[in-house]
Amino acid sequence: MLPTIIWPYGETLIRLSLSLILGLLIGLERERRDKEAGLRTFGFIGLLGGIGGAMGENFALLSLFLVGLLTYTLNIQLLHTKKTIELTTSAAMLITCFAGILCGQGHTISPAAVMVIVTALLALKEPLSGFSVGLTESELRSALLLAILAIVIYPALPSGSIGPWKLIDPRATWVTVILISGIGFANYVLLKIYGARGTEISGFLGGLVNSNFTVIELTRRLKDNDKLVDYAYRSILLATTAMLARNAMLLLILAPNVLLNNWLAFVLMFFTSAVLVLISQRSGRAIVENEPIQLKLGLPFSLWTALKYGFIFLVIHIFGTISQSIFGETGFYTVSIIGGLMSSASAVAASANLASHGSISAALASKASILASFASIAFSFSFVLQTRNGSLIRKLVTSLFFVAVAGLTGTIFSERFLPILIGLYESRMG
Incomplete structure (x- = not known):
């Protein structure tokens, strides 16, 4: 019989909760812009990364691979239906998974800071675009x-x-x-x-x-x-x-x-x-x-x-x-x-x-x-x-x-x- 790994309940809950919250943070912004991947999708991606990070390096890589596969599937569908792809949303999905992995490994400040910056970049699309065009x-x-x-x-x-x-x-x-x-x-x-x-x-x-x-x-x-x-x-x-x-x-x-x-x-x-x-x-x-x-x-x-x-x-x-x-x-x-x-x-x-x-x-x-x-x-x-x-x-x-x-x-x-x-x-x- 295989040995059972006992996770400390409080610490595990904190790590997974943080990964979910950070995923929902970006998902809220994507949902507001009516994107294909919204609040629930990004929440799932953050939680998936958190679980992978908590389970170890191999599962972290597996979760990242699964999110990459999800991103590929989403863009193929959009390419056939709307003749376009979502590069910005795809990049946000991968970063969300990485942040979730960091949360699962016990990091707090670093993934939170990264996700706040990413959310700000997504929310400031119009001002940043206007600034770059005006240069x-x-x-x-x-x-x-x-x-x-x-x-x-x-x-x-x-x-x-x-x-x-x-x-x-x-x-x-x-x-x-x-x-x-x-x-x-x-x-x-x-x-x-x-x-x-x-x-x-x-x-x-x-x-x-x-x-x-x-x-x-x-x-x-x-x-x-x-x-x-x-x-x-x-x-x-x-x-x-x-x-x-x-x-x-x-x-x-x-x-x-x-x-x-x-x-x-x-x-x-x-x-x-x-x-x-x-x-x-x-x-x-x-x-x-x-x-x-x-x-x-x-x-x-x-x-x-x-x-x-x-x-x-x-x-x-x-x-x-x-x-x-x-x-x-x-x-x-x-x-x-x-x-x-x-x-x-x-x-x-x-x-x-x-x-x-x-x-x-x-x-x-x-x-x-x-x-x-x-x-x-x-x-x-x-x-x-x-x-x-x-x-x-x-x-x-x-x-x-x-x-x-x-x-x-x-x-x-x-x-x-x-x-x-x-x-x-x-x-x-x-």
């Missing part, structure tokens, strides 16, 4: 080029600093190229989807990554269209606002004691910039609603621009490292300012890291972080000047002046008056 050849080439920059070239570069003096970091330099290319591509997509309003979204999101590169891309895209001055103005201010919030968050995470020394400066700059954006948005709403704007988008991003600023980043990195080793504390301030020209996040993170390890004082790191943020704002404005758009330049000069004054006020107050107030408070409490 131009230049957009497709740009997407492939961006993928090559990030996925092919970046992993092939050596990690860490190289050279006899360890001054060159190829990956850090290439990240700059990827960042400015990615921000340009994201800005292009948002402009295409949302029109001019998309520049404000990309301005804030880009500012969280690198406000300087965001402003470079925005001014390149918008400088030839006078109707976009208000959008460009708000986008650049939003990039500045996001940059300040990001730098403060970096300090909070890496070295809270540094943020304690300059929190007021960051708060005043952030709120000044945010208030200026709101004022501009309220005053320009009527113009935005009544006057449609035609955009000439051009290419999704400029590879030449990305490579150029990648080279600039490399030169600044080498110069900053040499200055720090030669001039000490003065060199550190210099490095912070130079770092802020290209990436204030890197300069702020470096200051916080050194302060957290005791290499520099919290006060020194605090001042260096503010200097890096000021340098980032000044460097961004230099690209606004290149647009030669008088209206945009005048508005930003005024606004950035108020932001800088707010930062200086917060810094001076924190350095000179806050310790006195703290001392008075502690003496009274004592």
Whole structure:
């Protein structure tokens, strides 16, 4: 007599139930679209895969073979009756069986994630089809080029600093190229989807990554269209606002004691910039609603621009490292300012890291972080000047002046008056 395999009831029920539920998930979407294989069919396929996976490898392969046979039969029938075949439904049936097998083997998160993704792909048929049909050849080439920059070239570069003096970091330099290319591509997509309003979204999101590169891309895209001055103005201010919030968050995470020394400066700059954006948005709403704007988008991003600023980043990195080793504390301030020209996040993170390890004082790191943020704002404005758009330049000069004054006020107050107030408070409490 053959031995009987005893399955644990609770565990087996959970595995088979999950395989059935995942099958029904896709079946519900197929049923809604009135396909030949619907809710019950996909439920059976998921359950069949779950049983096969629970019974072992041979039965898993058998269940997959049976689903393949079912798929073949379904397509032969449709070919004779409707002169068509269901490739998408067939692929969904095979994936459902595979997911069921994984459930039967005890997996949970992986098959559930796969089935949610597949269901989303099936449900988003119209938007995805419309997006693919609307793609131009230049957009497709740009997407492939961006993928090559990030996925092919970046992993092939050596990690860490190289050279006899360890001054060159190829990956850090290439990240700059990827960042400015990615921000340009994201800005292009948002402009295409949302029109001019998309520049404000990309301005804030880009500012969280690198406000300087965001402003470079925005001014390149918008400088030839006078109707976009208000959008460009708000986008650049939003990039500045996001940059300040990001730098403060970096300090909070890496070295809270540094943020304690300059929190007021960051708060005043952030709120000044945010208030200026709101004022501009309220005053320009009527113009935005009544006057449609035609955009000439051009290419999704400029590879030449990305490579150029990648080279600039490399030169600044080498110069900053040499200055720090030669001039000490003065060199550190210099490095912070130079770092802020290209990436204030890197300069702020470096200051916080050194302060957290005791290499520099919290006060020194605090001042260096503010200097890096000021340098980032000044460097961004230099690209606004290149647009030669008088209206945009005048508005930003005024606004950035108020932001800088707010930062200086917060810094001076924190350095000179806050310790006195703290001392008075502690003496009274004592």
